[in-house]
Amino acid sequence: MTDVFEEVEEEIRSERLKRLARQWLPIVGGILAVALIAALAWWGWQAMQTGRAHDASVAYQRGLEALQTGNQAGAESAFTEAAEKGNGAYKALALQQRAGIAVAANRIPDAIALFDQAADAAGDPILADPARFKAALLVMDTGTLDEIETRLEPLTEEGRPMRPFAQEALGLARLQFGQPAEARELFTLLTLGQDVPEAVRQRAQAAIGLIDSETAAGIAAIVAAQQVNPPAPVLQGPPVGETAPAQAPAEAPAP
Template sequence: RLARTWLPVVGAILLIALIAALSWWGYQSWQTSKADKASVAIERGFESLQANNTVGADAAFAQAAKEGNGAYKALALQLRAGIAADDNRLPEALALLDEAAKASRDPEIADLAAFKALWLAMDIETLEQVQARAAKLTGDKRPYAAFAQEAEAMALLQHGKAKEAKDILIVLKNGLDTPELISNRAEAALGAIDSGSAANLQAIVRQMAAAQATAAAAPAAPQPAATPQPTAAPRP
């Protein structure tokens, strides 16, 4: 009687487990298929770019964004944004980057797209809008927090707010968690502002780039591999 009582229940449980397993296998296969299709489309897009066929490249990247999973979709949308930015279609490029930032739950992927959007927004949005974008990237343990703070400082300088920019740059220069590259650039920017040798944002950025080049040329001990991070205003 025990078997007759519980066998249907156990059978039903096993059936549910089997359905769940098959569903997961089907989902994984579907995801793999989507990734394969997106990969092929992205490769075709790069081939079109090499042939200076931006229309064909954009179409291929659009297909990859439609077919791909989160990571491939984010990549494809960023590539489309790059084409739009090169064609001076900045609002469209910004919209594509915003969409890319929402395509993946991985903060390394999502925040990189949002960081690119932050730099692009400096040319077409208000300071308040740019600061709102930066604030979303500077939370605890966000992968590009220091880079976003640096971008906000540049936006403040762009709008003539040197004091507010200096406050951010001082924190970046002295922060224990600040990447060395960002710390060096912050120090260069502070020196340029305080000395008066850099009267505008472009001159400050040039001095920061010079500091970056000097740091890159200096010999350093081998470091373990790490996740690549942006080193300057990124290309969409």
């Protein structure tokens, strides 16, 4: 009888395992299939990203070589390709190179837009903040104080990589717009800062000296006057290879 009971129990366990297998094997198989598809998709995405990064680096290097030979059009085309194919660092660097070309061509609005795009593409403040700072410097030539402050003040926050340079630029902007007291506060912070480059510290001390001596009071008026009445161009000699026009000899004084 004991053997019969054991056989019955074994049969029951066997049927239970079969039932569990029929119930769970399709689910486990589906999970494994999804995991395999996800792994293959990840591998394919990684391979694609690696290929795009390689193509972007090749185009970026081609742009640098074009710049060295003075081929602005070729450099612009190569950096555009690098920005389109790359992401992150390569895209940000390529956009900044394009902005530099725009500055050289005096296309300042285009340059500002490209620097902004580079900052957005970079994400990391180490790459993004220099692009934002360069855009702010370009805005300082024609923008309002509110526009300049909107761009520079976030860069002056603690821990930002361009902080001392942004503080200096913001101080100069406030000085230019007739706010010497506010500018002096920023320059004083620069003279006391721990991580301020020595050159920036010295310029801040010089600016404080100008403010304290009230020499800086007329800076805004001088800048405004130069914008309305720009200084006369410096006269230069004749181009190379040409001679100056002959002048009539002065008459000799009467004896």
